[in-house]
Amino acid sequence: MSIHDEILAAARRICVARGEWTFAPAEIVAALPHLNARSVRTHITSRCCVNAPANHPHRLPYFFRTARGTYEICPPFRDAPQVDPPSGQRTSGEHQVEESAAEYVANRPPERTSIHAVVFESEGQYVAECLEVGVVTQGRSLDETLAYLREALALYLDGEDMAGLGLSSSPRLVLHFETAALGP
Numbered sequence: 001m002s003i004h005d006e007i008l009a010a011a012r013r014i015c016v017a018r019g020e021w022t023f024a025p026a027e028i029v030a031a032l033p034h035l036n037a038r039s040v041r042t043h044i045t046s047r048c049c050v051n052a053p054a055n056h057p058h059r060l061p062y063f064f065r066t067a068r069g070t071y072e073i074c075p076p077f078r079d080a081p082q083v084d085p086p087s088g089q090r091t092s093g094e095h096q097v098e099e100s101a102a103e104y105v106a107n108r109p110p111e112r113t114s115i116h117a118v119v120f121e122s123e124g125q126y127v128a129e130c131l132e133v134g135v136v137t138q139g140r141s142l143d144e145t146l147a148y149l150r151e152a153l154a155l156y157l158d159g160e161d162m163a164g165l166g167l168s169s170s171p172r173l174v175l176h177f178e179t180a181a182l183g184p
Helices: 003-018 025-031 037-047 101-106 142-157
Strands: 063-067 070-073 112-122 125-130 136-139 167-178
Touching (some): 003 025, 003 037, 025 037, 112 142, 142 167
16 A cells, blocks of 8 residues: 555544544544655645645646645545445444544654745746645845745744654754756
8 A cells, every 4th residue: 555545544534533624734634654654744745635736747637725724624525435344343334443543642643843845946946845744935045045035934933832842952954956957
């Protein structure tokens, strides 16, 4: 099973158990401790989100970002495929939550120490998009773009509950620069 299939299955389990189709990325990270937390968050916020910035050449239409830190499973993906349960498992249609709320809080993933941004050139400008938070900016040079990005992040995070966003009190900024592999 691929990582995006596991993420979709975990989101379905959590949403069905709660009785609503919205979830937070931290819930999926906690439900899939065997997967890299950063990869799970990136898949939710970018690779599998229909209204995320176009950072990936192919995007899966599993989720829709409804608010900061809240995602909804798109209607075509709400029904889990029917799988015969192994012998001895429940067959009544009841869904089990893998952990209680107290266990979830106790096993919460550690705070992230970095915010990732992708920088790329577009129409003579450099554009920077953060992957974990909703910040996008641009500038005429890389230095200008970085300065604007730091300023935009400071404004975005000012007064926010950093722990509530899953971030340390002073996260690092990690930049990834994308350019064409072959020039004109």
